[in-house]
Amino acid sequence: MRAVRLHEHGDADVLQVDDVDRPEPDADELLVEVAAAGVNPVDTYFRDGSYEPVDVPFTPGVDLAGIVTETGDDVEGFDEGDRVFGTGIGNGSFQGAYAEYATVPTDRVVSLPDDADLTEAGAAGVVAVTAWRALVAHADLEPAEYCLVHGGSGGVGHAAVQIADAVSARVITTAAEEYHDDLEALGAGTVLDYARDDLADAVLEAADGGVDAILDHRLDDYLQFDADVAATGCRVVGIGENSPDPGFTNDGAARSKDVNYQFMSMFNTPDLRVPLRGVAYLMESDELSIELARTYDLEEAPQAHRDVMNESVLGKLVIEP
Numbered sequence: 154m155r156a157v158r159l160h161e162h163g164d165a166d167v168l169q170v171d172d173v174d175r176p177e178p179d180a181d182e183l184l185v186e187v188a189a190a191g192v193n194p195v196d197t198y199f200r201d202g203s204y205e206p207v208d209v210p211f212t213p214g215v216d217l218a219g220i221v222t223e224t225g226d227d228v229e230g231f232d233e234g235d236r237v238f239g240t241g242i243g244n245g246s247f248q249g250a251y252a253e254y255a256t257v258p259t260d261r262v263v264s265l266p267d268d269a270d271l272t273e274a275g276a277a278g279v280v281a282v283t284a285w286r287a288l289v290a291h292a293d294l295e296p297a298e299y300c301l302v303h304g305g306s307g308g309v310g311h312a313a314v315q316i317a318d319a320v321s322a323r324v325i326t327t328a329a330e331e332y333h334d335d336l337e338a339l340g341a342g343t344v345l346d347y348a349r350d351d352l353a354d355a356v357l358e359a360a361d362g363g364v365d366a367i368l369d370h371r372l373d374d375y376l377q378f379d380a381d382v383a384a385t386g387c388r389v390v391g392i393g394e395n396s397p398d399p400g401f402t403n404d405g406a407a408r409s410k411d412v413n414y415q416f417m418s419m420f421n422t423p424d425l426r427v428p429l430r431g432v433a434y435l436m437e438s439d440e441l442s443i444e445l446a447r448t449y450d451l452e453e454a455p456q457a458h459r460d461v462m463n464e465s466v467l468g469k470l471v472i473e474p
């Protein structure tokens with residue numbers, strides 16, 4: 154079979170397509186014919202070694218959707234021909250999904266409902282599970298609460314807007330102007346340009362004076378901002394940053410409102426099948442769609458890695474082997 158592999162850590166050009174043996178599933182694994190593998194920033198961190206050096210040669214690709222073609226000896230609940238999707242696959246310990254076939258432990262995949270699109274599901278894993286964990290598990294988001302999603306056009310952002318809307322929260326998000334109409338259609342009640350000078354005032358006005366829950370993917374830009382727009386008891390969930398030294402200029406703004414900060418990694422999810430089943434349900438009931446901005450074949454994996462870090466798109470990039 155064909156698989157994208159890196160033989161050393163480095164920039165996107167270290168990714169190459171190799172002919173390799175089709176992997177054999179372990180007792181608790183499925184062999185999946187990959188239909189789609191989402192492209193995520195974290196795939197580039199495994200590639201360049203900045204997240205966690207991996208043993209090479211290594212196939213990236215944390216997300217996957219496809220058809221089960223073989224089941225390990227101890228597998229129950231899955232059969233050949235099942236449609237599945239999942240995440241947490243190419244995480245350093247496991248080879249990833251940028252390949253024609255991948256082996257997947259059964260605790261990282263769930264069945265995909267008939268109505269759900271296989272390619273969308275292949276791009277859903279990291280972003281939808283992260284948004285779900287952040288808003289449902291960590292922020293305990295409730296109906297009618299004001300929820301601010303920074304960067305709503307991104308992979309995580311556009312899933313978070315829809316999940317917050319599915320919870321019946323009042324969704325405020327930020328994005329470049331070109332995505333505002335799309336984000337309103339996905340469920341945002343208020344969409345604001347993240348570049349505007351009076352962003353904090355605009356958020357406060359949209360949220361009747363304070364936001365109840367915030368999903369922040371750029372803590373170095375927004376840690377203080379979050380405290381400034383928070384309502385008393387606001388839950389801020391931090392998932393990322395551009396530089397690893399976010400700080401407050403006035404932490405009193407957070408203390409005076411008992412702001413609750415929770416930083417998270419999707420890879421710590423106790424049981425990935427719980428949010429994956431939730432995501433499957435929302436996809437089946439048309440409450441969550443994954444916007445597919447661009448698709449790539451295996452040979453285009455280096456370009457996909459450059460694009461996921463440098464290009465502005467609505468939603469997700471996906472590799473179709």
Ligand SMILES: NC(=O)c1ccc[n+]([C@@H]2O[C@H](COP(=O)([O-])OP(=O)(O)OC[C@H]3O[C@@H](n4cnc5c(N)ncnc54)[C@H](OP(=O)(O)O)[C@@H]3O)[C@@H](O)[C@H]2O)c1
Pocket residue numbers: 193194195279280283303304305306307308309310327328329347370371374391392393394417418419420461462464465466468
């Ligand atoms: N902790 C976790 O478990 C976890 C899980 C998933 C992702 N992450 C991290 O979360 C971040 C986002 O991931 P992603 O997959 O959603 O990436 P993505 O698809 O590239 O989205 C990033 C978004 O940020 C927007 N943005 C750029 N500048 C901004 C600004 N100044 N203010 C607000 N938004 C801005 C971009 O908009 P433009 O297109 O207009 O530039 C884009 O929509 C990454 O750092 C990723 O590593 C963490």
